[in-house]
């Protein structure tokens with residue numbers, strides 16, 4: 012038995028960020044810092060083959076308001092079938108984009124900009140779609156980032172209070188300053204989030220090592236449900252199977 016099999020499990024979500032039909036990683040979300048990792052469909056199939064239970068799929072062109080990778084996302088969902096759950100984000104800002112995303116068959120969508128700029132619509136879709144909606148809280152310090160992380164979107168704790176009141180079911184928290192940098196997750200921020208909400212929190216940004224996953228798994232009893240991993244996997248800092256061992260595999264795989 013591995014030393015990591017005991018205790019509550021941390022979900023892992025390998026990230027696939029799409030620009031112009033390619034899988035990329037950005038540094039701190041800055042347009043123009045892309046490293047290209049090839050076909051998003053191939054990336055998804057690789058992560059599934061290696062044991063992924065979730066994929067965090069982002070349409071960066073939609074998040075930056077300059078295009079769409081929905082056709083590729085649709086291909087991924089179709090090829091993946093029931094092998095994996097997909098969380099989809101980027102550019103979901105109105106009924107049409109939300110319905111198109113959910114109709115693809117993704118398990119849930121993350122709202123970013125819309126949750127900051129359109130509170131009433133956000134409240135209404137949370138009421139309508141429940142846990143198919145999560146909100147991505149992308150922060151620098153305590154200031155939220157919107158529109159491809161190019162604009163400020165208010166104070167994190169004020170917005171959290173409003174989303175709690177709207178009954179938001181889950182938060183995906185990204186420290187933008189850590190994203191794509193492999194400098195370790197912002198454990199303090201995640202602890203504070205868990206103190207302020209009883210809803211599950213998915214950690215995003217900065218994971219660089221298996222030790223970071225050990226640290227995040229220790230936060231599961233506080234409310235951290237999962238961790239999004241990007242650059243560390245693509246750059247081979249560790250493998251997904253090794254990460255799943257640390258995060259705790261489901262019983263059938265133990």
Ligand SMILES: O=C(O)c1ccccc1N[C@@H]1O[C@H](COP(=O)(O)O)[C@@H](O)[C@H]1O
Pocket residue numbers: 028037039040041069071073074075100101102103104121122123124125147149157158159160185190
């Ligand atoms: O994931 C990124 O690297 C990223 C970089 C810059 C902007 C957004 C990014 N990702 C995710 O996109 C959605 C926000 O999209 P929108 O504002 O709803 O259109 C959010 O989940 C971000 O984490």
